[in-house]
Amino acid sequence: MAGHDRNASEGRPPSLLARRPRLPESVEVHSSPDPIRRDWDELAERTGAAPFLQAGWIEAWHGAFGWGPLTVLAVRREGRVAGVLPVQARRGALTSPTDWQTPLFGPVVEDRDAAEQLARGLLARTGRRADLWFLPPDRPGVVECAAAAGLAGFGRIVRTITRAPYVPVEGPFEQYMGSLDRKFRKEIGRLRRRLEERGEARVVYEDGTERLDELLADGFRLEGSGWKERAGTAIRSDPAVEDFYRAIARWAVERGWLRLAFLRLDGRAIAFDFCLEHAGVFYVLKGGFETEERRLAPGTLLTRDGIERAFELGLSSYELLGQADDYKRSWTSHTRERLRFQAFPGTPAGFAEYAAWRYGRPLVKRIAASGSSSSPSP
Known part of the structure; x- marks a missing residue:
């Protein structure tokens, strides 16, 4: 202006x-x-x-x-x-x-x-x-x-x-990863190897057309795991907040926009992101991980997979949203005012x-x- x-x-x-x-x-x-x-x-x-x-x-x-x-x-x-x-x-x-x-x-x-x-x-x-x-x-x-x-x-x-962080999807994914801090890249590689040593690891993106309530219950459990629940800021800590995200999920399913991202280890969900995908843009609204697995940094690995998927699909951006927290700045220097x-x-x-x-x-x-x-x- x-x-x-x-x-x-x-x-x-x-x-x-x-x-x-x-x-x-x-x-x-x-x-x-x-x-x-x-x-x-x-x-x-x-x-x-x-x-x-x-x-x-x-x-x-x-x-x-x-x-x-x-x-x-x-x-x-x-x-x-x-x-x-x-x-x-x-x-x-x-x-x-x-x-x-x-x-x-x-x-x-x-x-x-x-x-x-x-x-x-x-x-x-x-x-x-x-x-x-x-x-x-x-x-x-x-x-x-x-x-x-x-x-x-x-x-x-x-x-x-606020200034909301985002990753512009431009060029090859490898080029993007090469632009990140070298120490951070090495740490991601080490974490992936440790995770794979533990069992079968895979990321799935659910659109909510089946088992929506079950998926949301599993995801909200992970989102509230640890400090969020103790601080009273988790989705499940406030019935109004939980009702809101359930309503958004149902609305987004009808339009084909809902993406519930899970990182699973031997079938067990250990990280979760509540996302919307619309008009070539991927929005990460909420997320969390199993605190017992914090040493594997499952939230970081899920984000890495989500960004790679955005490049593979040819999306225009991966929106981390919220504040420019330190863990988000590890992925990008770009923000939206x-x-x-x-x-x-x-x-x-x-x-x-x-x-x-x-x-x-x-x-x-x-x-x-x-x-x-x-x-x-x-």
């Missing part, structure tokens, strides 16, 4: 002359996805929208985690839907239906004109704040929202919230919200960080 420093947040306060834009005539407002689901799905197929922007993902997420009514803004041209933006409302704020289970968010649009119409429609319905997470900087959405906010005199804050966009009207509530988000919350975080860094070690 023009003027956006990707290493820091960008902020501009509301204007005293701010005027909430009118809802464009081309923008429809739906109180649920039901009336527009078919149009949404057809638009997503035409535009090649990622799974996380589609009605099935949004409905599953909102059913598990939503805390306000789900509203769908839609742009219609000559009887055909050209843009869709879902938001949820609570106490005057319009927010994206997202949390840290969400890899990506944004409008599904045919072109930037539709994104501009949706941005104006969003601001027209904003009370104290509009708040959209996980927007990509290189797709329609954040640029149009920022421009609409500027024209209306709304305050805005745009900042990077995800932004958070907030807009604040020129009202007393809008000014207060802007000040709180722009100055108050960062200050609290700095104080907390300072306090933790100066505390004695236990």
